[in-house]
Amino acid sequence: MQPTVIAPSILSADFARLGEEVDNVLAAGADWVHFDVMDNHYVPNLTIGPMVCQALRRHGVTAPIDVHLMVEPVDRIIPDFAAAGATDISFHPEASRHVHRTIQLIKAEGCRAGLVLNPATALDVLDYVLEDLDLVLLMSVNPGFGGQSFIDSTLRKIERVRERIDASGKAIRLEVDGGVKPDNIARIAEAGADTFVAGSAIFGHADYRQVVEEMRAAVASVR
């Protein structure tokens, strides 16, 4: 299993002070920046694009930027995010006509590639591509909005993906996104996740350090 990563979703940050918010959450001990891109087409919400990713890099952010593309069609925007400083790019299989080609495109652009499975997406989308991936991102809410409740059936799904990753023998991260909080993160880690996205739980708290430390301690208690 990969070392624990806590990846705050900037969806719940104060966009009017984004650079400062990202600086603060990284200074509080977070590992990655989770960057949610919504197109008002694949999902019914509209957020931020490559220019904002580039602005964070110009602002001085050096941490990995984990771009979660909720964009359809997805391929055209991938080179723009790579040029803007993304390190990890994940996409939803429904948003790509050729999933294998999209994975290869992300890697050709020099980024780590992730596939995102919605709560109702069956695991067979991983057949034939798992070993090409650097990351499997399991959504534990339906994509489109922050602040939703964790869907409990995801726990069994995490266990099944953990088994598949372990059987592959590859260094593939298992990331969980949606409704992750200090009071459920231990169960999510126990099920087999190593990479944890949390938006509202972190940015909705007055003390980012306290909540990041609480989450890391909860994961460490079961790993």
Ligand SMILES: O=C(CO)[C@H](O)[C@H](O)COP(=O)(O)O
């Ligand atoms: O991809 C997402 C929504 O589509 C977000 O990353 C996710 O919802 C994080 O927010 P929260 O921790 O508040 O659930």
Ligand SMILES: [Fe+2]
């Ligand atoms: Fe996300």
